[in-house]
Amino acid sequence: MTGEELTDEITQANYDKAGDVWVNGVKFRSLSRTDTDNSDYFEGGDYRYFKWEKIRWRVLYQDESGILTAMADQGLDCKKYEEESSTVSWRYSTLRNWLNDTYYSTAFGSEQSNIKGNLCYG
Numbered sequence: 001m002t003g004e005e006l007t008d009e010i011t012q013a014n015y016d017k018a019g020d021v022w023v024n025g026v027k028f029r030s031l032s033r034t035d036t037d038n039s040d041y042f043e044g045g046d047y048r049y050f051k052w053e054k055i056r057w058r059v060l061y062q063d064e065s066g067i068l069t070a071m072a073d074q075g076l077d078c079k080k081y082e083e084e085s086s087t088v089s090w091r092y093s094t095l096r097n098w099l100n101d102t103y104y105s106t107a108f109g110s111e112q113s114n115i116k117g118n119l120c121y122g
Contacts, residue, residue: 006023007049009023009024010028010030010049011047013028018106019031019032020052026052027051027052028049028050028051028052029049029050029052030047030048030049030050031047031048031049031050032046032047033045033046033047055072055076055107056073056074057070057071057072057073058070058071058072058073076103077103079094079095079098079099080094080095081093081094081095082094082095
């Protein structure tokens with residue numbers, strides 16, 4: 001199933017609280033115009049839909065104890081650095097807190113329980 005038929009299935013499906021839905025064995029996420037600052041991206045609609053795909057990680061460094069520093073090979077999401085103030089440090093930023101909480105639990109569920117600690121130090 002592709003094109004308009006798939007779009008209809010995705011838009012009419014029942015989404016969970018995270019904005020995710022399974023259609024024909026494939027997971028999709030909806031993104032609302034209000035979730036981003038770039039309303040031009042929506043081309044007149046209120047939502048965009050994205051197919052979930054596996055994240056490919058590149059290992060940048062491995063320390064002597066085996067801890068890896070890795071980076072995804074493409075952009076994963078779009079989020080403001082800070083929602084409240086432009087003078088907050090990285091340690092207390094909205095983006096860092098979101099990465100270590102919401103994003104972490106979504107991207108690394110129980111299947112990746114061996115991933116420890118924060119995504120973003122500092």
